[in-house]
Amino acid sequence: MKTVKIYDTTLRDGTQSEDVHLSTEDKIRIAQKLDELGIHYIEGGWPASNPTDQRFFQEIKNYDLKNAQISAFGSTHLAKKSPKNDPNLNSLLQARTPVVTIFGKTWDIHVREALRTTLERNLELIYNSLAYLRPKVKELFFDAEHFFDGFKANRDYALACLKKAFEAGADVLVLCDTNGGTICSELSAIIEQVQKELPEASLGIHTHNDSELAVANSLIAVEKGIVQVQGTINGYGERCGNANLCSIIPNLQLKMGYTCLPEDKLNLLTSISHFVSEVANLPSFHRQPFVGKSAFAHKGGVHVSAVRRNPKTYEHITPESVGNKQRILLSDLAGQSNILFKARQYGFHLDKDDPFVLDLLSRLKDLESQGYEYTAAEASFELLLNRTLGRARRYFTLEEFRILETKRVEDREPISEATVRVRVGGMLEHTAATGKGPVNALDNALRKALEKFYPALSEVELLDFKVRVFSVLTHGDLSGTASRVRVLIESGDHQSRWITVGVSYNIIEASRQALEDALNYKLFKDDKEKLTKAIIEVKEK
Template sequence: MGEKDKAYVEIYDTTLRDGTQAEDVNLSVEDKIQVALKLDELGIDYIEGGWPGSNPKDVQFFREIRNYHLGWAKIAAFGSTHMAKYRAEEDPNLRALIEAQTPVITIFGKTWDVHVRDALRITLERNLELIRDSLAYLRPHAERLFYDAEHFFDGFKANSDYALATLKKAIEGGADCLVLCDTNGGTLPQEIAEIIKEVRSRLGKDISLGIHAHNDSDTAVANSLMAVSVGARHVQGTINGFGERCGNANLCSIIPGLVLKMGFKCKAGEPERLRRLTEVSRFVFEIANLPHNKYLPYVGRSAFAHKGGVHVSAVSRNPETYEHIRPELVGNSQRILISDLAGKSNVLYKARQFGISLSAEDPVVKEIVVRLKERENEGYQYEAAEASFELLMRRIVEGRKETFGFFDLISFRVLDVKRLEDERSLVEATVRLKVRGEEEHTAAVGNGPVNALDNAVRKALLAFYPELADMELEDYKVRVLAGEPGTAAKVRVLIQSKDGEDRWGTVGVSHDIIEASWQALVDAIIYKLLKSRRKRLEAA
């Protein structure tokens, strides 16, 4: 593969900004923090957090993310060139970018002369000044400064001289990388290649180029890979291809394509990190409270699923017959839909991660796989609820009861009383537990049934387990599962918890939303208590 073997490609994620422009994708500040931390673990080089000049939520994100240590990724703030009525130093948008205090700043500007005349309603020369002056003003405030050439390919096809003139002004302004954007998503791969080759020919092969592709022609991934093949070394996209209209280039396909197919390097393509790809894909779907698309390449549940008799027979002898890569490389697994052969590699991988000693020959592995299949059939999903999956494994391996001996439930009751239409409901939970041989009978009120239950359980347990005082329920999501219609349907409850050291997710499933919430709540508490117990044993 020659020089390509040594080439590093920067991966720039814009899920938290461009991705949230997708229909049905809405992320809170806390959601965005969780996703950013997951992307950092994956090895993403740059994480675009949002547009601080456009809304308070993104301002809060940039403020909050400073409280976290990222091991690899750098946070980027996004904005536009300054408004024509201002000078660069007077523009509130540029000031907001600086105030975000991010090491990376990305701004976009107009490349297509039609947009300059019809959208901005300024002269072509004035637009060139906006590009150069905005970048020059931001240059001292950023470790890395990226310029997104909006509508570049459409602009180049309409007026190549002007499109190239905008890039030259970006270079004058001090941009580290010129990111060529297929904003309308209508350019095909062969056009991408031809245009990038011409750009490099006319501006010089030493300029740093990137690609930002949208998926309106279903070619965003192909366009991104093609751009790299002809010289781009910076790729922008989103996890799962989330984005406006038909979405953005899907990094879950681009990263393995670059590394496994084309011989390029990136941090997220290192073997240990690449094995997290499927987990990250499912995590982002879960945080967005959307069902995972099982048909996604590389990371979908169906990506390596085999059902036809000829296929099953062939892959049983040699997986390469119907699999283009080994699924384990991206953290996925082969699934034989009519047998119990699937899942062992994932279970063993997670066991190592959780510190559980298991060998491939251990019969308990098969028992875990069978139980996992049963739970998934019931509606459980563990991608964003790894604490519940670890507890499931430990219960099977160690022969533990549901609550690991910390306490036993005798009963609980939740009363939700509403007297007048314009008054808030009064919610009270009563819990009876057996703790260390003693019966605890407590009651508490709360803002809703789950909060009331949480308060009542803590009230019963705190005297025995004071470490629960620093545990918080951080997020709560409910999803109605396909099956029975309307209010008879099952629900899946996902709870995110945290303490002073880490975060964990737990899950519950039931036709009864209170029962599902109880399952997730109990798992969250048990996980915290087990964590504290291990810490004490290690200290001793």
């Protein structure tokens, strides 16, 4: 198998995404994960540009990376300075990294209008910068910025820039589609021309996703013989992003016969993708290929029936090979196969002709037609499943609740107060509590009433709260539509997380439903764990 070196620029180019901001500590944590994954090169940043990157290069020396080499990034020296006196080049050397990458202009329009110098002087900048760095670093890469646009505008000059970089000792000449506008056929033909002109040079590829071709162009470049692929985790980057390594790596390794990572590391890809999105404080993109939550999710009944017999029918790779997993979804498109599969997940082995299956399927379709969403709220579905089977204990009954909002002139925010009447067994609890908003007040009042009976509820934390307003056709309404809201609540304890759902015309009622399910699920989950533990203890005896 041929080897392709992976050069990750999440910590530099990825942070140029408008919604990505990483501290030095964030960068250190991500670098450790990338090293664990087996990435060859990690571009830590531009030391001359900001204190965060300077601190990163100081701090990363304290960590023993097993696989990756750290690269510092910068530009060719200033036109009015010599390499020796250029602060940018000297900051690269002060970073003391084994690898240095510098970029230079290869598009004549940039030379004239951005650098405001002559074409001849730019060639000198490229050669002098690389020649100055060459004896001082272990590996030296040249990013030919805007190379493909430059080649299309002025072929001879773009090639002349590459030749100067090669003569100065660059180990890899990285061809950059900086504006992301090059289509696959153009890129392929240009790479062939470069190889004819510089047959001894090692080439790399750096693409952007402005035409949604960054991954495709990177794969084509590998087929053409390039030895280094640059990109970012999750495709983070300026404008539409960089080439997404979470798609490039598995395509190369699982489908094209190239080695990118150590053989036992590819199954870390999904967890590291999610880790980076968490550190960047961004939601994971569910429909991201290979590593997204929906990448191996099946919703239609025909699909589910097929993948139960043979996953290859609707899965192009095994999810586990990239650390992902198959998911069977529940919705108004669900068939009996979906119900049977989910029931088996929860320990119920049912027959497709079981009246329970048909009853549950009918109830599920009816509830989803009202706006309930069980694809995300699997905890609410598990409760529904067990209630239909008569297996879910009724832990409490909320008989009545009232919420009051009081606004005094001198108060900045209204005061929310909830009063609840809750029956637990034969006992009735009547209590009240205040909170930051009506839902928090209701939550506090419920807990106040219930925790004396179920102390474990004190472990529950509300982690996320989402509200969606949508329209449902109502035949009796002259307007033809009426607004409903769907509330999804994500809760968690020290062991796990779960999501519950509520739907109503009233946001408080929808929240109440989701909140009740969240507390019920905690108690139900704990009972299951106790039962499982008891069974194991009996078997051991």
